[in-house]
Amino acid sequence: MSAISIFFTALFYISLIVFLVGMARKIYQFWITPAPLKIPTAPTQLTQTGVVMRMAREVALFESLFKSNKWIWLFGWLFHIGLLLVLLRHLRYFWPGDLPEIFLLMQPFKYAAFAMVIGLGGLLARRIFVQRIRYISAPSDYMMLLMLLIIGISGAVMTFTQNHTDVLMVKEFASGLITFDWSNLPTETHFLVHILLVFVLMAIFPISKLLHVPGVFFSPTRNQVDDARKKRHISPWALQQEQEHTVRLEQTLGKDE
Amino acid sequence: MAAKEFDIPELPTYIEIPELKEGVMDGEGPFKSSEEFQEPLGFPGEKIDNWQEVAIAKMGELKSKYRSVQVFLDSCVKCGACTDKCHYFLGSSDPKNMPVARQDLFRSVYRRHFTFAGKYFPKLVGAKELDDDMLDDWYNYFHQCSQCRRCSVFCPYGIDTAEISMAAREVLDAVGLGQKYCNQILGKALTVGNNLGLPEPALKDTLLDLEEEIEEETGVAVKYPLDVKGAEILLITPSADFFAEPHIDGLIGYGKVFHQDGVSWTMSSYASEGANFGMFIGSYDVMRKAALRIRKAALDLEVSRVMVGECGHAWRVAYSFWNTLSGVGAGAADEFGQKLQDQLDHRYPQPQHIIEYTYDLIQKGELEFNKSENDDRTVTFHDSCNVARATNMGGISGGQFILPREVIKAVCNNYVDMERSTIKESTFCCGGGGGLLTDDLMEIRVKGAMPRMQALKEVEKTDGVDTLAAICAICKSQFSKVLPKFDFDPYMIVSVHQLVSDAIVMDKPQTDDSDAADDAEEETTE
Ligand code: SF4
Ligand code: SF4
Numbered sequence: 077m078s079a080i081s082i083f084f085t086a087l088f089y090i091s092l093i094v095f096l097v098g099m100a101r102k103i104y105q106f107w108i109t110p111a112p113l114k115i116p117t118a119p120t121q122l123t124q125t126g127v128v129m130r131m132a133r134e135v136a137l138f139e140s141l142f143k144s145n146k147w148i149w150l151f152g153w154l155f156h157i158g159l160l161l162v163l164l165r166h167l168r169y170f171w172p173g174d175l176p177e178i179f180l181l182m183q184p185f186k187y188a189a190f191a192m193v194i195g196l197g198g199l200l201a202r203r204i205f206v207q208r209i210r211y212i213s214a215p216s217d218y219m220m221l222l223m224l225l226i227i228g229i230s231g232a233v234m235t236f237t238q239n240h241t242d243v244l245m246v247k248e249f250a251s252g253l254i255t256f257d258w259s260n261l262p263t264e265t266h267f268l269v270h271i272l273l274v275f276v277l278m279a280i281f282p283i284s285k286l287l288h289v290p291g292v293f294f295s296p297t298r299n300q301v302d303d304a305r306k307k308r309h310i311s312p313w314a315l316q317q318e319q320e321h322t323v324r325l326e327q328t329l330g331k332d333e
Numbered sequence: 334m335a336a337k338e339f340d341i342p343e344l345p346t347y348i349e350i351p352e353l354k355e356g357v358m359d360g361e362g363p364f365k366s367s368e369e370f371q372e373p374l375g376f377p378g379e380k381i382d383n384w385q386e387v388a389i390a391k392m393g394e395l396k397s398k399y400r401s402v403q404v405f406l407d408s409c410v411k412c413g414a415c416t417d418k419c420h421y422f423l424g425s426s427d428p429k430n431m432p433v434a435r436q437d438l439f440r441s442v443y444r445r446h447f448t449f450a451g452k453y454f455p456k457l458v459g460a461k462e463l464d465d466d467m468l469d470d471w472y473n474y475f476h477q478c479s480q481c482r483r484c485s486v487f488c489p490y491g492i493d494t495a496e497i498s499m500a501a502r503e504v505l506d507a508v509g510l511g512q513k514y515c516n517q518i519l520g521k522a523l524t525v526g527n528n529l530g531l532p533e534p535a536l537k538d539t540l541l542d543l544e545e546e547i548e549e550e551t552g553v554a555v556k557y558p559l560d561v562k563g564a565e566i567l568l569i570t571p572s573a574d575f576f577a578e579p580h581i582d583g584l585i586g587y588g589k590v591f592h593q594d595g596v597s598w599t600m601s602s603y604a605s606e607g608a609n610f611g612m613f614i615g616s617y618d619v620m621r622k623a624a625l626r627i628r629k630a631a632l633d634l635e636v637s638r639v640m641v642g643e644c645g646h647a648w649r650v651a652y653s654f655w656n657t658l659s660g661v662g663a664g665a666a667d668e669f670g671q672k673l674q675d676q677l678d679h680r681y682p683q684p685q686h687i688i689e690y691t692y693d694l695i696q697k698g699e700l701e702f703n704k705s706e707n708d709d710r711t712v713t714f715h716d717s718c719n720v721a722r723a724t725n726m727g728g729i730s731g732g733q734f735i736l737p738r739e740v741i742k743a744v745c746n747n748y749v750d751m752e753r754s755t756i757k758e759s760t761f762c763c764g765g766g767g768g769l770l771t772d773d774l775m776e777i778r779v780k781g782a783m784p785r786m787q788a789l790k791e792v793e794k795t796d797g798v799d800t801l802a803a804i805c806a807i808c809k810s811q812f813s814k815v816l817p818k819f820d821f822d823p824y825m826i827v828s829v830h831q832l833v834s835d836a837i838v839m840d841k842p843q844t845d846d847s848d849a850a851d852d853a854e855e856e857t858t859e
Binding site (some may be wrong): 102110111114115118134138144203208215217280283285294295296297298305306308309311315318323325 | 350352353396397398399400401403404405407408409410411412413414415416417418428431433434437448449450454456457458459482485486487488489490491492493496617618621622625626629652653654656657660662663664665666667682683684721722723725728729730731733757758
């Protein structure tokens with residue numbers, strides 16, 4: 077194997093481990109941090125089913141964002157749906173051996189790359205030109221968009237221009253990563269840039285704002301059932317306080333005594 | 334300190350998103366609390382020497398106790414969707430009043446101290462140190478948030494700036510930088526029993542005067558009972574209802590409805606406050622203490638129902654938090670909570686809102702109204718933030734929007750809603766909530782009222798609306814103050830139960846009369 081292939085193979089595993097360990101830790105942190113009070117935001121859902129549906133609409137359609145700002149919704153949704161379809165299509169590279177028929181159906185998903193790039197371009201333009209959004213942006217916010225944009229564009233260049241890369245070689249490399257049967261990868265610059273940025277993005281996922289992905293599921297204003305009067309909701313620390321009588325009426329408070 | 338001069342915002346036909354004007358709302362923030370008010374709540378009396386250390390430790394504690402804080406700090410993608418949703422930003426143009434920018438005051442310090450990226454690449458991710466300037470910004474701008482949660486409705490992840498404001502205020506209290514208005518009031522509520530510091534005898538006198546007044550006016554002996562053991566309903570209402578205008582007309586209305594229903598009810602002098610400013614300062618413990626007073630009153634008075642008067646955040650605390658804090662509801666774990674739950678009548682929701690109660694009676698046809706009494710008015714309803722975005726009524730989806738409107742429509746012929754994007758879950762705050770209802774914050778209160786005033790102006794123009802009804806004590810006080818600044822009549826703000834009060838047909842209590850007659854007969858025969 078070439079040095080460059082070894083480098084990228086190693087980088088993949090390192091990024092993957094950083095990603096998995098980082099995400100597991102973060103999700104565990106979200107999980108064990110109690111939500112001591114019921115704070116769902118209107119329109120609240122009175123049943124668990126309602127909450128599941130609300131979350132589904134939020135995740136699939138970006139419902140709140142739609143209510144909020146049509147442009148951000150449009151660009152944001154285009155980007156995310158584009159990314160999702162493109163990712164699904166990428167499974168073909170990681171699938172060891174012959175592809176099942178279902179992958180044929182995913183063939184047109186390659187055009188989703190345009191949705192992704194247009195969405196990202198729109199978001200970047202807004203970040204640069206809308207004064208309010210510029211004000212709240214840190215360098216990392218631009219960087220994140222640029223990275224994704226370069227990933228999208230380099231991918232599209234390989235798919236839609238004459239700069240094809242050796243797809244079979246890519247498949248061998250990618251599926252080899254899964255089956256631990258490593259092999260060389262193509263060395264065209266745009267391909268290397270493409271996967272380099274993907275690996276880097278994977279690694280910074282758990283330490284960046286990309287945490288909104290698990291975050292949305294843990295958001296108490298969205299995932300809580302509005303049933304406070306019917307069911308008692310109490311966190312472990314509050315229950316402990318209650319049992320230990322840390323807060324008492326009689327105690328302190330000047331004139332009360 | 335002389336009040337700062339400032340321009341009253343104009344009311345445009347449509348609200349435009351303003352150009353950013355950095356620093357317009359810079360300042361020292363509201364008056365700071367002193368030792369006298371800090372220490373009874375368990376906070377340091379003044380800014381402590383090692384404030385930085387303590388503040389960071391407190392942040393760490395809060396993010397491990399509140400999932401909201403942890404998740405919200407990590408999840409914001411700076412999409413900007415919330416930037417134009419805050420009434421304080423729309424009214425002031427100060428970029429730090431954009432919800433995400435307000436959160437970022439807190440988040441940037443979180444990043445610096447608690448995240449890998451912020452520790453090693455602070456510039457890249459906008460991480461900042463908690464220095465004196467930052468602390469000043471915290472004190473100033475976290476007291477320009479009314480914790481109205483409008484931003485949370487519009488954020489794709491439901492990020493609620495109110496949660497961050499509460500956390501920030503808790504950190505500020507922990508380093509000795511409390512807000513005078515809230516903490517002084519809490520002292521009174523937790524010792525005397527209400528925010529006004531009104532002791533039992535004064536309260537009793539007030540209620541007696543009220544009874545006399547009503548009897549004179551209507552010829553009906555409507556009672557406002559205090560500390561009656563064994564009454565069915567304990568009413569917990571904001572203390573403003575006892576004194577302030579237009580609040581007191583609401584209290585009159587509650588009494589009339591109770592009277593017509595013939596139910597026995599009482600208020601408590603020990604827990605004569607519905608408002609719970611513990612929520613505003615973000616302190617679970619202080620909030621719980623105030624809630625426990627109410628539980629004690631309910632137990633002592635042996636009531637079977639707990640009801641809440643017209644107050645926005647009081648209803649949030651009661652509806653969403655009481656069951657957690659003190660076990661009014663179901664499933665309490667401790668002795669007193671269980672005792673209370675055994676005592677309460679679970680055929681009714683516990684706690685119940687006065688609007689739910691009146692609405693039920695109207696549905697059952699038990700109240701009679703002369704709607705034409707309100708014919709001189711065209712009414713619109715202001716959804717108060719806490720009721721609208723953090724509670725429910727009637728156990729039906731959106732009940733908190735439906736029930737008050739139905740009550741108003743049952744007693745008024747002319748009702749109009751304001752523009753859809755300014756009501757219900759998207760309602761604009763009155764500008765005075767969240768512990769901002771103090772004269773030292775008048776500038777931000779007036780500016781923050783602009784979006785609500787704008788929507789009101791439109792229905793005034795198009796439908797001739799001349800009455801603004803609300804079910805929140807803070808809204809009512811705030812509107813009385815700010816309405817005239819925008820060329821409205823300050824008396825146009827009314828309690829919903831004032832409208833009820835004006836239209837309700839009171840029948841003379843036959844049973845009482847005949848009892849009295851019997852008594853009189855007995856007396857004469859003896
Ligand atoms: S809408 Fe939510 S995610 Fe977007 S900037 Fe505001 S707080 Fe952040
Ligand atoms: S909670 Fe309300 S006042 Fe606070 S930032 Fe959000 S919209 Fe503004």
